[in-house]
Amino acid sequence: MATPKILIVFYSRNGSTAALAEAVAEGARALGAEVRLRRAREMVGPEVMAMAQGWAENAAAMNETYGAPTADDAVWADAIIFGTPTRFGGVASELKAYIDGLGGVWFQGKLNGKLGGVFGSTSSKHGGNESTLLSIYTVMAHLGLIIVPLGYSHPALFKAGTPYGATFISQGDTKKPGDEDLAVARYQGERIAQLAGRIAEPVSSAA
Incomplete structure (x- = not known):
């Protein structure tokens, strides 16, 4: 099996989504994947961030740990896994801004089949949670990605996750995410x- 390349791009304000992202990455690496873990950046200035306790401090710490995602990251990857907190039943604007910035590589067909x-x-x-995840399913379909749901394909999903x-x-x-929550996230990375x-494997000329 070829070494899969996995991009995990997420937004997190207080660390919960970041913890899930780390677990997804752990699961993917356990299967031998090369992983890029990226945090989308804020869309507001410091005066707005100051209105929520800890926001600026948490953002600075996470930005030290995780690089900002680029369109080149998406082109590089065999799979793209998005992570987001819920904002009024939908995706966080910070992650959506990154996705919207993929228009150029989408137009060139460079995301099809990932x-x-x-x-x-x-x-x-x-x-x-569920409405937010399902809203990104629509986005992934437009990008040409092959959507991979979890179903109930692992025992952990009968205790946590969706x-x-x-x-x-x-x-x-x-x-903070507990053992059961992290088990589902790790499994998602593995799956x-x-x-x-499999999709990264070179196609034989005889095929």
């Missing part, structure tokens, strides 16, 4: 890496 997945977190129960992707509820940022390794 695998796609998504994971997310929300602050409250029924806060929009059939659409790994999820977590932070209960007002009072909790997509395994499939990406």
Whole structure:
């Protein structure tokens, strides 16, 4: 199996989505994948960030750890896995801005046939995890990605996550992802890496 190349691009404000992203990356690397882990950048200035306690500090720390995603990252990858907190039942504007910036490589057909997945977190129960993940399914279809859902293909999914992707509820940022949440995220990385390794294999000229 060829070495799969996995791009995990996410936005996180308080760390919950970042923790899921790390677990997805761990699962992908366990299958031998080469992983690029990238954090989308803020779309607002410091005066807005100052209105939410810890936002600026958390952003600075995560930006030290994770590089900003580029269109070249998406072209490089065999699979792209998006991660986002829920914003009013939909994707965070920071991640959406990155996706919108892929128009050039999309127009050139450079994203067609790559695998796609998504994971997310929300602050409250029924806060929009599933609607957010499903909204990105639509985006992935437009980009030409092959969408990889989780279904109920692993025992962890009967305890946490969704059939659409790994999820977590932070209960007002009072909790961090637990073992069951991280198990689903790791499995998502494994599942997509395994499939990406197959599509990355060179096609025989005799085929």
